[in-house]
Amino acid sequence: LLTEVSRLVDAGAVRTTLTENLGALSVENLLEGHRQLExxxxxxKIALDGF
Known part of the structure; x- marks a missing residue:
């Protein structure tokens, strides 16, 4: 299922709601994401990498 969804996203048939990827999980990036949400x-969606 995830492979099919990935293919559809890559083909532009499905759009992600990801607005911004703030990069690696860090205190600074976590605070920035929280500030944006507040x-x-x-x-x-706002994402952090590293989980």
């Missing part, structure tokens, strides 16, 4: 202006 602002109320964020639409979509």
């Amino acid at each position: 602002s109320g202006a964020t639409i979509g």
